Amino acid sequence: MAEDRGLTTVWVWGDQLDARLAHLRGRDPGSTRVLMVVSDQKLGERPWHRQKVHLVVTAMRRFADRLAADGFAVDLRRATSMRAGFEAHVDAYDPSDVVAMEPASRTGTRTLEALGVTLVDNDHFLCHWREFATFRAGRGRTTMEDFYRWRRRRPGG
Amino acid sequence: MEGEEPVGGRWNLDADNRRPPDASSRPPLLRTPPSSTHSTRSMRRSATGCLMISPCIGAPPDGTWATSREGALARLERFTTRVLPRFGDHQDAMVAGAWHLNHSLLSHALNLGLLHPREVIEAVGRVHEAGRAPLNAVEGFVRQVLGWREFLWGVYRTADEGYAARNALGADAPLPPASAVRRRPRCAASTTHSRRCTSTPTRTTSSASWCSRTSRRSPASDPTRMTDWMHGAFIDAYDWVMVPNVIGMGTFADGGEVATKPYVSGGAYIDRMSVDYCRPCRFDRTARTGEDACPFTTLYWDFLARNRDVLAANHRIGRAYANLDRLGDLEAVRSRAAEVRAQLATSILVEHGDGLGDAGTL
Numbered sequence: 001m002a003e004d005r006g007l008t009t010v011w012v013w014g015d016q017l018d019a020r021l022a023h024l025r026g027r028d029p030g031s032t033r034v035l036m037v038v039s040d041q042k043l044g045e046r047p048w049h050r051q052k053v054h055l056v057v058t059a060m061r062r063f064a065d066r067l068a069a070d071g072f073a074v075d076l077r078r079a080t081s082m083r084a085g086f087e088a089h090v091d092a093y094d095p096s097d098v099v100a101m102e103p104a105s106r107t108g109t110r111t112l113e114a115l116g117v118t119l120v121d122n123d124h125f126l127c128h129w130r131e132f133a134t135f136r137a138g139r140g141r142t143t144m145e146d147f148y149r150w151r152r153r154r155p156g157g
Numbered sequence: 158m159e160g161e162e163p164v165g166g167r168w169n170l171d172a173d174n175r176r177p178p179d180a181s182s183r184p185p186l187l188r189t190p191p192s193s194t195h196s197t198r199s200m201r202r203s204a205t206g207c208l209m210i211s212p213c214i215g216a217p218p219d220g221t222w223a224t225s226r227e228g229a230l231a232r233l234e235r236f237t238t239r240v241l242p243r244f245g246d247h248q249d250a251m252v253a254g255a256w257h258l259n260h261s262l263l264s265h266a267l268n269l270g271l272l273h274p275r276e277v278i279e280a281v282g283r284v285h286e287a288g289r290a291p292l293n294a295v296e297g298f299v300r301q302v303l304g305w306r307e308f309l310w311g312v313y314r315t316a317d318e319g320y321a322a323r324n325a326l327g328a329d330a331p332l333p334p335a336s337a338v339r340r341r342p343r344c345a346a347s348t349t350h351s352r353r354c355t356s357t358p359t360r361t362t363s364s365a366s367w368c369s370r371t372s373r374r375s376p377a378s379d380p381t382r383m384t385d386w387m388h389g390a391f392i393d394a395y396d397w398v399m400v401p402n403v404i405g406m407g408t409f410a411d412g413g414e415v416a417t418k419p420y421v422s423g424g425a426y427i428d429r430m431s432v433d434y435c436r437p438c439r440f441d442r443t444a445r446t447g448e449d450a451c452p453f454t455t456l457y458w459d460f461l462a463r464n465r466d467v468l469a470a471n472h473r474i475g476r477a478y479a480n481l482d483r484l485g486d487l488e489a490v491r492s493r494a495a496e497v498r499a500q501l502a503t504s505i506l507v508e509h510g511d512g513l514g515d516a517g518t519l
Contacts (some may be wrong), residue, residue, distance in 0.1 A: 014269070015395060043210050044211040046211075046385055048392050049213065049362075049366040049391070050218065051217070052391070053366070055269070062225045068227070089379075104310065105395060106396070125274065125306070126303065132311030144415070145304075147307070148304035148308070151303050
């Protein structure tokens with residue numbers, strides 16, 4: 001259907017299940033489609049604990065249900081890899097743009113950059129890593145204790 | 158904060174938080190029975206298909222972990238009202254009969270996005286303001302979330318490309334056999350006379366995909382393989398969690414960028430931090446040599462001796478070197494350590510958790 005094409009896609013990764021975070025905050029369900037990919041490559045990359053696979057995939061499914069209840073179109077799909085899931089989604093829905101929150105991991109971030117996905121800063125942490133880098137720069141050796149005191153001295157700490 | 162000073166006047170209350178636990182009441186776990194639409198059974202048949210496409214490990218899900226926002230909030234409530242008041246006292250403690258003790262068990266929800274660190278810190282702060290949790294408990298918890306969690310992510314994201322492959326101490330031992338996690342762990346009663354210090358974390362990792370942070374340290378093992386194994390085994394582990402935790406904290410493989418000293422200990426420390434690990438053990442935690450010597454004690458002194466060049470100048474571990482230099486039997490300790498390592502490699506020492514992860518389905 002023509003009205004289904006050309007929406008913005010927000011690609012939500014399995015450890016970003018919070019609609020208050022930067023990728024989903026303030027998004028209009030009427031003009032946003034959510035993509036979630038369960039990747040064979042990820043499932044097969046090491047021997048996982050059963051409870052962990054169950055936790056992550058179940059939490060993804062429940063979050064998808066919740067977004068759907070809030071009016072989002074949700075494409076939760078199984079694919080051979082994250083890249084394959086992305087490509088199949090783009091073929092099916094021809095989004096105007098694909099946006100994602102910068103993944104917590106470095107390899108995940110590189111994957112999304114290589115696919116040309118628009119990244120927004122990760123705010124699943126209170127101190128973004130660029131702010132962390134600024135804190136450490138020029139201080140020489142810094143310990144967790146130094147960092148912690150610096151964070152607590154901030155307003156509201 | 159109160160002005161420039163922390164509430165209570167002290168930044169770090171860790172010294173109050175290293176008490177071994179008493180055996181008094183432990184709040185029960187909150188378990189969510191799987192709902193009909195999100196059960197293990199429905200997942201096997203689900204549109205996303207069979208999830209176990211490679212060998213997997215451990216016991217099947219039992220509802221311990223929150224899979225929704227609602228479940229995560231219920232567990233946060235359980236923690237703040239029932240666990241937090243005693244969180245601090247027993248932060249580093251280990252008990253064979255109470256795997257979760259007074260730990261928050263919230264890291265899985267935090268790391269998935271079911272809880273945000275800000276709301277968790279605020280919830281804990283409200284409990285303190287209401288006078289329902291002491292400062293050492295609240296500070297001890299806030300430093301994990303506002304301090305450690307954020308610090309480790311920052312270290313991970315800003316480290317050089319080779320950080321995950323570092324091995325400052327040249328550790329090359331294979332993973333201990335205990336890292337092979339059974340699908341059905343033996344019950345606690347069967348470990349009465351054996352080494353609870355290794356069998357308990359192994360058992361809980363198998364049954365619950367979790368063990369306490371004090372149990373996650375293993376400086377002798379190859380750091381990269383240890384990172385990979387823990388990433389798969391622990392419910393709250395991701396690349397950003399495990400790389401700095403293992404390379405930096407667990408194995409000191411980064412040479413001290415994250416940790417101020419290697420987390421190594423002999424049997425005496427394990428005994429102090431646990432209620433019931435050592436009492437029934439067939440090994441003697443105070444002995445360094447001989448068949449009955451606690452392997453941790455032997456390997457602790459051997460570790461110090463092997464890594465003198467790298468570690469002797471570290472002021473936090475300097476006193477241990479003074480003690481090492483007073484040992485009259487170091488040669489005997491080192492030859493016993495070689496035996497222990499050989500036995501570890503061939504599983505003779507390890508009576509539990511020696512089964513391979515079976516290649517079953519979820």
